[in-house]
Amino acid sequence: MRALHRAYAVDLHETQSVDQPEQIRAARRAAWRLQQGVTVQKQPPRRAVVDDGDSAFEALPVPILQITPEGLVCRANRLARHLLEVDDATQMPMSDLVEGLGRPVADWLADGFNGRGLRRPEIVRASRPKAELFVQITLGQITTPRGPRLVAVLHDATELKTLEAQFVQSQKMQAIGQLAGGVAHDFNNLLTAISGHCDLLLLRHDEGDPEFSDLEQINQNANRAASLVGQLLAFSRKQNLRPELLDMRLTLSDLTHLLDRLVGERVALSFDHDPSLSMVRADKRQLEQVLMNLVVNARDAMPNGGEIRIETRRHRLAQPLKRDRVEVPVGDYVLVRVTDEGTGIAPDKLPKIFEPFFTTKRTGEGTGLGLSTAYGIVKQTGGYIFADSDPGKGAEFVLYFPAHDRPETMVVAPAERKPRVTAPSGEGVVLLVEDEAPVRAFASRALRMRGFT
Ligand SMILES: Nc1ncnc2c1ncn2[C@@H]1O[C@H](COP(=O)(O)OP(=O)(O)OP(=O)(O)O)[C@@H](O)[C@H]1O
Ligand SMILES: [Mg+2]
Structure with missing residues (x-):
C-alpha cells in the first residue's frame, strides 16, 4: 500500500509541473496504479513515465479493461480486444464478454466496486471467441474524474x-x-x-x-x-497379458474370416496394408478383441450396410502428437485405422465413448464395455487410441502401437507350453492355500474327489 501511495505522489508531482488537461492526467494516474498494483510492481515508477495516457493504456503489455459501475466496458486496450476477439469493446456489457463464474457477472463487479474480491483472480470463459478460451481476470479499483472504475487485468488461462x-x-x-x-x-x-x-x-x-x-x-x-x-x-x-511380437497384417488376416462373419452380408470389409510394416508387441488374443470390438461397433453404426476399411500404416512421429488431451511421444508407430460410413458420433458423445458402460444402444444390445476394453488393452500395450467422427458420415478409430523393428534384439519369452498331463489322481495330503472361502471349498472338494486329503 505504501508503495502505491508513493507512486501516486510522484505521479501527481510530475503532472502538476506540466500543463495538461485533467483527462490525460487521470489516465496517467490510472496507468500508474496499474503499473503499481497489478503488473510490473518491481519497476521503479520513474522509468515507466510516458507522455500520453491513452497511448500508454493502449500499449500496455497486458490485456486491460476498464469497467463502469453499470458493468459496461468503457476502455479496452489493444491486447484485451485481441484476446477477447472484439473490434471495439466500449459500451459492451461485461456479461456479454465473459461467463462461467458460477454467479452473475454483475454481482461479481458490484463486489469489486465495494472493494470485495479485488486482486483475487477469477477464471472465466470468454463468450466471444469460437475456440474455447479461458481468461483469468484480476480486478482493481480506481477513481477517475468521471467516477469510480474497475480495472480488469486479463490473462489467457486456457x-x-x-x-x-x-x-x-x-x-x-x-x-x-x-x-x-x-x-x-x-x-x-x-x-x-x-x-x-x-x-x-x-x-x-x-x-x-x-x-x-x-x-x-x-x-x-x-x-x-x-x-x-x-x-x-x-x-x-x-x-495378465502375454505379449509377443506380432505382424499386424497377419493378425488381421487370421481374423478376416471371423470378421467377415461378424459384419454380415450388407457390410463390406476392406483391407489396405502397408507393405513395410513393423512388428508390434502385444497379446494376440487381446489385440483380436480390440479389432473385433471396433469392427462390431462400425457394423452396428451401419444398419443399412456400407463399407468398413481397415488400414495399416507405418508412421513416424517426428514431433510429439497432441490429441484429445494426451501426447503421443516421438517415435515409430504401427498405425491401424478403422473407418466406417455409419451414423458417426455426436461431438458431445465423442469424449465419453471410452468410458465403461457408456452406450447409446438399447438395453440388451450394448453394455458399453467394448471401447473401454479396447482402450484398456491398447494402453496396456503402450499404445494410443483416438476416435474422430463426422456425424452422419461415419467414424474413424486410429490406433498407435509402438513399432518394434529389431526382433533379433528382443528377448521374447518363449510361450511356455507345458505338456498337458491328465489330471493326476492318487493319495496324499495337499495343503491348499486360498483366501476366498467359496473357491477354497470347491477346490478342496475337487481334490478330495481325486483321492487327496
Ligand atoms: N463406429 C462407430 N460409429 C458410431 N458410434 C460408435 C462407433 N463406435 C462406438 N460408437 C458409440 O460409442 C458407444 C460405446 O461403444 P462401446 O463399444 O464401448 O459400447 P457398445 O457398442 O454400446 O456396447 P458393447 O460394445 O459393450 O456391446 C456406442 O454405444 C456408440 O454410441
Ligand atoms: Mg461395442
Missing part, C-alpha cells in the same frame, strides 16, 4: 484449464478403472466358485439326467459372466 481438464479426466478413468478392477476381481472369485461347483455337479449327472440341461445353462451363463468380467479386468489393466 492452457491451465486444459491441463486441469486432462488431469481430471485421467483421475476419473483411473478411479473407474480401480473400481471396475476391484469389483471384477471379487466377481471372478465368485464365478470360479459357481462354475467349479457346477462342474462338480455335472460330473455326477450325465446327459440323460433331467437336471443336466439346467446345469448346462448355469455353466454357460457363468462362462458368459466370466468373459464380461474379463473385459472389465482388461479395462482396468489388471489382466
Whole structure:
C-alpha cells in the first residue's frame, strides 16, 4: 500500500509541473496504479513515465479493461480486444464478454466496486471467441474524474484449464478403472466358485439326467459372466497379458474370416496394408478383441450396410502428437485405422465413448464395455487410441502401437507350453492355500474327489 501511495505522489508531482488537461492526467494516474498494483510492481515508477495516457493504456503489455459501475466496458486496450476477439469493446456489457463464474457477472463487479474480491483472480470463459478460451481476470479499483472504475487485468488461462481438464479426466478413468478392477476381481472369485461347483455337479449327472440341461445353462451363463468380467479386468489393466511380437497384417488376416462373419452380408470389409510394416508387441488374443470390438461397433453404426476399411500404416512421429488431451511421444508407430460410413458420433458423445458402460444402444444390445476394453488393452500395450467422427458420415478409430523393428534384439519369452498331463489322481495330503472361502471349498472338494486329503 505504501508503495502505491508513493507512486501516486510522484505521479501527481510530475503532472502538476506540466500543463495538461485533467483527462490525460487521470489516465496517467490510472496507468500508474496499474503499473503499481497489478503488473510490473518491481519497476521503479520513474522509468515507466510516458507522455500520453491513452497511448500508454493502449500499449500496455497486458490485456486491460476498464469497467463502469453499470458493468459496461468503457476502455479496452489493444491486447484485451485481441484476446477477447472484439473490434471495439466500449459500451459492451461485461456479461456479454465473459461467463462461467458460477454467479452473475454483475454481482461479481458490484463486489469489486465495494472493494470485495479485488486482486483475487477469477477464471472465466470468454463468450466471444469460437475456440474455447479461458481468461483469468484480476480486478482493481480506481477513481477517475468521471467516477469510480474497475480495472480488469486479463490473462489467457486456457492452457491451465486444459491441463486441469486432462488431469481430471485421467483421475476419473483411473478411479473407474480401480473400481471396475476391484469389483471384477471379487466377481471372478465368485464365478470360479459357481462354475467349479457346477462342474462338480455335472460330473455326477450325465446327459440323460433331467437336471443336466439346467446345469448346462448355469455353466454357460457363468462362462458368459466370466468373459464380461474379463473385459472389465482388461479395462482396468489388471489382466495378465502375454505379449509377443506380432505382424499386424497377419493378425488381421487370421481374423478376416471371423470378421467377415461378424459384419454380415450388407457390410463390406476392406483391407489396405502397408507393405513395410513393423512388428508390434502385444497379446494376440487381446489385440483380436480390440479389432473385433471396433469392427462390431462400425457394423452396428451401419444398419443399412456400407463399407468398413481397415488400414495399416507405418508412421513416424517426428514431433510429439497432441490429441484429445494426451501426447503421443516421438517415435515409430504401427498405425491401424478403422473407418466406417455409419451414423458417426455426436461431438458431445465423442469424449465419453471410452468410458465403461457408456452406450447409446438399447438395453440388451450394448453394455458399453467394448471401447473401454479396447482402450484398456491398447494402453496396456503402450499404445494410443483416438476416435474422430463426422456425424452422419461415419467414424474413424486410429490406433498407435509402438513399432518394434529389431526382433533379433528382443528377448521374447518363449510361450511356455507345458505338456498337458491328465489330471493326476492318487493319495496324499495337499495343503491348499486360498483366501476366498467359496473357491477354497470347491477346490478342496475337487481334490478330495481325486483321492487327496
Ligand atoms: N463406429 C462407430 N460409429 C458410431 N458410434 C460408435 C462407433 N463406435 C462406438 N460408437 C458409440 O460409442 C458407444 C460405446 O461403444 P462401446 O463399444 O464401448 O459400447 P457398445 O457398442 O454400446 O456396447 P458393447 O460394445 O459393450 O456391446 C456406442 O454405444 C456408440 O454410441
Ligand atoms: Mg461395442
